[in-house]
Amino acid sequence: MLTLTDVHTHYAKSHILHGISLEVQPGEVVGLLGRNGVGKSTTLKSIMGLVRPSQGRITFEGRDITGMASHKVAHLGIAYVPEDRRIFKLLTVMENLRTGLDRGGLTEGRRKELLDKVYESFPVLGERKRQLGGTLSGGEQQMLAIARAMMLEPKIILLDEPTEGLMPRMVSQIRDIIARLHRDGVAILLVEQDVGLTLGASSRCYIMEKGLMRHHGPSADLKADPAVIHQYMGV
Amino acid sequence: MASATNRRFWIVFLAVVAALALVPLGLPEFWRKFLTEILIWGLLAMSSDILIGYTGMVSFGHSAFFGLGLYGAAAALLVLRAPNLWAAMFVGLATAAVIAIFVAYFSTRLRDIYFAITTLVFSQIFYVVIFTWTDLTGGENGLYFSQPPFTIPGLWSVRFSTVSLHWFILAVVAISYLLLRRITQSPFGMVLQSIRENEPRTRAIGYHVERYKIVAVMLSGLFAGLAGVLYAIQHRFAAPDFVFFTVSGEVVIFNVMGGMGTLVGPLVGAAFFLLLREGLSRFWTEYYLIPLGIAFTAMVIFMPQGLLGFWKRRLNQ
Amino acid sequence: MFEQILVQTVNGLVNGMVLALVASGLTLIFGIMDVVNFAHGDLVMLGGFTGAVTVAHTGNFWLGLLVASLALAVFGALLQITTLRPLIGRDPLTTIIATFGISLVLQKYALWQFGPTAQNIPQPIPGRFELFYLQYPWYRLGAAVMAGAIIGALYLFLKYGKYGIWIRATTQDRVMASAMGIPVPLVHTGVFAIGSAMAAASGVLFAPLAAVTQTMGFDFTLRAFIVVVVGGMGNLGGSILAALFISLLEAYASLVVSPSQAVIVSFVALILTLLFRPTGLFVPTPK
Numbered sequence: 001m002l003t004l005t006d007v008h009t010h011y012a013k014s015h016i017l018h019g020i021s022l023e024v025q026p027g028e029v030v031g032l033l034g035r036n037g038v039g040k041s042t043t044l045k046s047i048m049g050l051v052r053p054s055q056g057r058i059t060f061e062g063r064d065i066t067g068m069a070s071h072k073v074a075h076l077g078i079a080y081v082p083e084d085r086r087i088f089k090l091l092t093v094m095e096n097l098r099t100g101l102d103r104g105g106l107t108e109g110r111r112k113e114l115l116d117k118v119y120e121s122f123p124v125l126g127e128r129k130r131q132l133g134g135t136l137s138g139g140e141q142q143m144l145a146i147a148r149a150m151m152l153e154p155k156i157i158l159l160d161e162p163t164e165g166l167m168p169r170m171v172s173q174i175r176d177i178i179a180r181l182h183r184d185g186v187a188i189l190l191v192e193q194d195v196g197l198t199l200g201a202s203s204r205c206y207i208m209e210k211g212l213m214r215h216h217g218p219s220a221d222l223k224a225d226p227a228v229i230h231q232y233m234g235v
Numbered sequence: 236m237a238s239a240t241n242r243r244f245w246i247v248f249l250a251v252v253a254a255l256a257l258v259p260l261g262l263p264e265f266w267r268k269f270l271t272e273i274l275i276w277g278l279l280a281m282s283s284d285i286l287i288g289y290t291g292m293v294s295f296g297h298s299a300f301f302g303l304g305l306y307g308a309a310a311a312l313l314v315l316r317a318p319n320l321w322a323a324m325f326v327g328l329a330t331a332a333v334i335a336i337f338v339a340y341f342s343t344r345l346r347d348i349y350f351a352i353t354t355l356v357f358s359q360i361f362y363v364v365i366f367t368w369t370d371l372t373g374g375e376n377g378l379y380f381s382q383p384p385f386t387i388p389g390l391w392s393v394r395f396s397t398v399s400l401h402w403f404i405l406a407v408v409a410i411s412y413l414l415l416r417r418i419t420q421s422p423f424g425m426v427l428q429s430i431r432e433n434e435p436r437t438r439a440i441g442y443h444v445e446r447y448k449i450v451a452v453m454l455s456g457l458f459a460g461l462a463g464v465l466y467a468i469q470h471r472f473a474a475p476d477f478v479f480f481t482v483s484g485e486v487v488i489f490n491v492m493g494g495m496g497t498l499v500g501p502l503v504g505a506a507f508f509l510l511l512r513e514g515l516s517r518f519w520t521e522y523y524l525i526p527l528g529i530a531f532t533a534m535v536i537f538m539p540q541g542l543l544g545f546w547k548r549r550l551n552q
Numbered sequence: 553m554f555e556q557i558l559v560q561t562v563n564g565l566v567n568g569m570v571l572a573l574v575a576s577g578l579t580l581i582f583g584i585m586d587v588v589n590f591a592h593g594d595l596v597m598l599g600g601f602t603g604a605v606t607v608a609h610t611g612n613f614w615l616g617l618l619v620a621s622l623a624l625a626v627f628g629a630l631l632q633i634t635t636l637r638p639l640i641g642r643d644p645l646t647t648i649i650a651t652f653g654i655s656l657v658l659q660k661y662a663l664w665q666f667g668p669t670a671q672n673i674p675q676p677i678p679g680r681f682e683l684f685y686l687q688y689p690w691y692r693l694g695a696a697v698m699a700g701a702i703i704g705a706l707y708l709f710l711k712y713g714k715y716g717i718w719i720r721a722t723t724q725d726r727v728m729a730s731a732m733g734i735p736v737p738l739v740h741t742g743v744f745a746i747g748s749a750m751a752a753a754s755g756v757l758f759a760p761l762a763a764v765t766q767t768m769g770f771d772f773t774l775r776a777f778i779v780v781v782v783g784g785m786g787n788l789g790g791s792i793l794a795a796l797f798i799s800l801l802e803a804y805a806s807l808v809v810s811p812s813q814a815v816i817v818s819f820v821a822l823i824l825t826l827l828f829r830p831t832g833l834f835v836p837t838p839k
Contacts, residue, residue: 048731074733086728088721099721099732102714152733293645341827348588348644349826352777356819359774367813480770484656487649524660532653535646536638 001026001187002047002078002156007056007066009039009046016042018211019056024156029178029188031198031219034208035233040191041083043208044158047189048080049073061155079154083161083191085145089134093125096133096144100151118147121177139170146177156187163194175201195233199223207232252409259401268469269513271401273506274408275465280489280501281415282458287487288496289419290451291431292342296354297486299338299361300456302478304331304463306365309378309473318383324464331460332453334361339452343445346434358483366475377474380467395468404465411458415498418454427451428496488531491539555684556807562683562692564803565796569696569703570761572795573754574772575779576703576788577747583786584723585740586644587636590651592751593773594658599624599752600764601662604671613676617756621749628748629741636744637737655769662766670763673756695757702753703792706746710788719743723786778822784832793834797821 002024009017016039024030034040045051047058049070058066065073074080079100088096097118101111119126122143128136133144142162149157159178163171171194178201181188192198198205199219207215209232222228255274259267279301286292307330308323315322341353365372372378385403386392395403418424426447429437438444467473476482485508493504508527515523578592589595602623603616610616635654639647677694680687710716721729722739730736755764775798783794798818805814825833 050727050731069737070727070730071733071735074731080731082728082731086725088724088728090724091717091720095717095720098714098717099729099734102717103733148732293649341823344827345830348648349781349830351645351648352588352781353823353826356774356778356822360816360819363813363816363819367810484652487652491649522660522664524656525664528653528657528660532635532650532657535650535653536635539646 001061003059004047005057007046007053007058009042009051009053011042011051016211017046020213022206022213024187024189026155027182027185027187028204029182029190029202031202031205032189032191032208033195033198033205033233038208039211040208041160044080044160044189044191047158048078074152077155079149079152079157081145081149081157081159081162083164085141087133087141087144087148089132091133092130093133093144094129096148097151100148114151114153118150121180122147139166142166142170154186156189157181158189160191161193163192163197171197195229252405255405256402259398264397267397267401271404271469273509274404275462275469276489276505276509277502278408278411278465279459279462279486280493280505281412281498282455282462283486283490284495284498284501285415285451285455287490289424289431290427290448292448293351293487294354295351295480295483295487296338296358297459298478298480298482299334299358300331300459301463301482303334303361304328304460305467305473305477306372307331308464308467309380312380312383312467313378318381320383320386320468321388323383323467327464327467328457328460331456331463335453335456338456339449342448342452355480355483358478359480362475362478365478375475377472380471382468382471400469404469407461407465411461412498415458419498491535492531557804559684559686560803560807561800564800566692566696567803568796568799569699570754570758571775571779571799572792573699573702573750573757575776575783575791575795576706577750578776579780579783579786579788579791581744581747582780584719584743585640588644588648588651590648590773591655591658592776593771594655594769595624595628595748595751596755596772597764597766597769598658598662598755600755600759601666601671602752603756604673604759604764605666607673613673616673617753620752620756624752625745625749629745632741632744655773659766659769670765672763673759675760691760695761698757699754702750706750707788715742775818778818781822782825782833784834787832787834790832790834
């Protein structure tokens with residue numbers, strides 16, 4: 001469904017991605033591991049159109065989306081939950097959700113369904129509907145960022161380090177929501193530092209190092225043989 | 236700099252100056268004066284280039300330096316019983332210098348658009364004051380005064396003719412150009428450009444960015460004031476219009492169209508604009524600004540280096 | 553003396569409301585796309601002329617207001633698409649110079665299209681009432697109320713409308729808004745259109761108070777700049793307060809000096825604000 005082929009991306013003068021290739025099938029949860037700064041976030045940003053690849057191709061459902069404007073990428077069914085959450089701090093929780101909900105073609109009933117589903121998964125958000133995004137705690141903002149992405153009813157969600165800086169209780173909530181999304185048939189490309197969580201949630205994993213894809217295999221194998229993980233992540 | 240390029244520069248420079256000196260002899264009176272005026276505006280444009288092109292500070296208030304240099308010279312020429320060229324220059328430059336001190340202060344505290352807006356507003360204050368203080372400045376009607384003779388103090392005094400005035404102004408502008416060129420190519424000039432490229436990094440390397448900016452503003456203001464003094468001497472008339480924003484705006488146009496950061500570019504930009512205005516206004520009166528404005532805006536968007544920008548390196552070698 | 557101060561207070565508030573209308577368009581535009589629109593005052597001027605011509609032909613002030621706002625909205629959108637979109641990502645200095653170029657063109661265009669004479673619109677609300685020692689025109693109050701109404705409508709639109717959320721989201725985080733599927737380039741054009749319409753409306757509201765001339769644009773732009781800076785760039789509420797503040801200052805100053813000199817007060821206010829409180833006088837001190 002989503003394929004990257006030999007993607008090179010530059011940030012100003014730095015050559016971050018040196019030819020990344022990966023793919024995600026419909027409904028799959030795929031992990032993307034690697035140390036800090038290897039280019040995992042840049043990979044997601046390249047898909048989303050936040051940075052433009054200098055070389056290579058990105059296709060989604062057969063359509064070439066390399067360098068496409070972000071809002072068009074979103075319309076095609078790719079949602080993005082960035083590393084620093086980036087919720088709209090001066091908008092209320094409800095308004096944040098509406099940025100994804102207020103699309104054309106949604107009936108009133110469907111809107112209510114989506115909202116109910118999100119409030120069910122994240123009851124905290126339901127309580128804080130009218131609160132400004134900036135007043136939420138870190139964990140709550142993360143919930144909001146994911147919920148906001150869910151409003152787009154995407155086919156795939158690009159999740160960038162969702163558990164960073166979260167308490168263990170929240171981490172397990174994230175684990176649950178990933179599982180739930182998977183059950184609903186949403187594909188996920190999960191970038192994470194938390195190896196255990198990633199291996200548990202995903203069916204396959206890629207490992208990156210210095211802008212290159214170094215390893216790729218089923219998560220079960222990686223779980224069984226931690227040596228590969230040690231090699232690339234020093235964990 | 237290879238001495239071959241240096242020699243080439245001097246050959247070209249002297250040839251241009253010689254041409255500018257001789258051409259008026261073959262021109263009718265109106266065009267002689269017009270050529271002189273082009274030189275004056277060219278000097279003003281060059282002074283602004285120090286700030287815009289080299290240091291990266293856009294000023295929308297150069298009319299203050301120019302206009303107050305003009306009024307300063309006017310004051311000297313009116314107050315002294317025998318109008319004196321050097322007194323006019325001195326007072327005009329001093330006035331511009333005082334203004335420059337304020338703007339220099341702004342430059343240390345404000346950046347980018349805030350600096351631009353402040354210089355705009357600051358020069359408008361002077362406009363309003365001059366316009367309304369009619370007892371002192373003649374207000375809207377302006378001031379008329381006489382042209383001082385060229386003097387070597389104590390020795391010799393001769394009235395200017397159109398052509399000899401032209402030569403005098405050409406000399407002043409040429410020397411100013413050489414001075415400015417020397418400054419911009421010196422280590423000082425390099426630091427200015429480094430400030431334009433990346434101010435935080437320049438500061439991090441250890442340069443006292445504020446001091447460089449202050450000097451840049453003073454230089455820019457003085458040469459702009461000098462242009463004002465020359466204008467006073469040529470036209471013998473001062474009016475609040477010369478302190479109004481239009482002058483500042485036109486200077487920015489000269490800079491952008493001619494090519495920022497080249498010194499020669501803005502001068503060419505001034506010549507181009509003034510000639511175009513003179514030519515087009517015969518057909519279209521004031522509407523010449525429509526195509527010109529469109530061209531200018533298009534240049535800002537698509538050709539920010541200006542007419543000469545891409546020859547920058549070669550011309551100023 | 554006391555009565556004079558009260559009259560000037562009313563004048564200041566009235567002028568302030570019209571100025572607030574101009575400034576809020578400018579601050580909205582700056583807040584969302586970092587564009588300092590040097591031609592904003594000329595949009596006011598064009599609005600005034602369009603309104604004047606419409607009123608002259610139809611005799612209806614409200615129609616003039618509507619036509620001018622719509623015409624300038626469309627014009628502003630076209631302007632943004634052709635000249636400002638290519639400049640996205642460049643620094644605000646470039647846009648100020650580019651919009652300066654546009655301002656020149658607009659001024660001369662107005663001269664060509666509408667002729668050299670100033671134009672007037674008769675006051676739609678006739679009559680005066682007694683304000684202390686003066687016969688004060690009802691229209692002045694009417695203009696202030698209408699300006700306030702338009703600003704109020706804008707506020708409601710931003711707060712509750714679907715597109716209002718788009719605009720606010722784009723203003724806060726353009727990149728993330730785009731990632732949420734909000735068509736950011738369209739939002740930019742839309743906001744510029746709204747800003748232009750507001751400028752046009754203020755031109756029409758202003759016209760019955762004083763004549764519309766080709767060169768009045770610069771004055772409005774300058775005043776609007778001052779208000780936007782003093783109020784905090786991008787801060788809608790701040791710019792309204794600042795507009796009232798500046799206008800009151802000028803009104804009181806003209807008790808002491810002539811009105812053309814009173815404007816120096818706002819110039820000084822701007823310079824002092826930028827030097828000592830650069831984020832704006834009406835903005836809480838940043839942490």
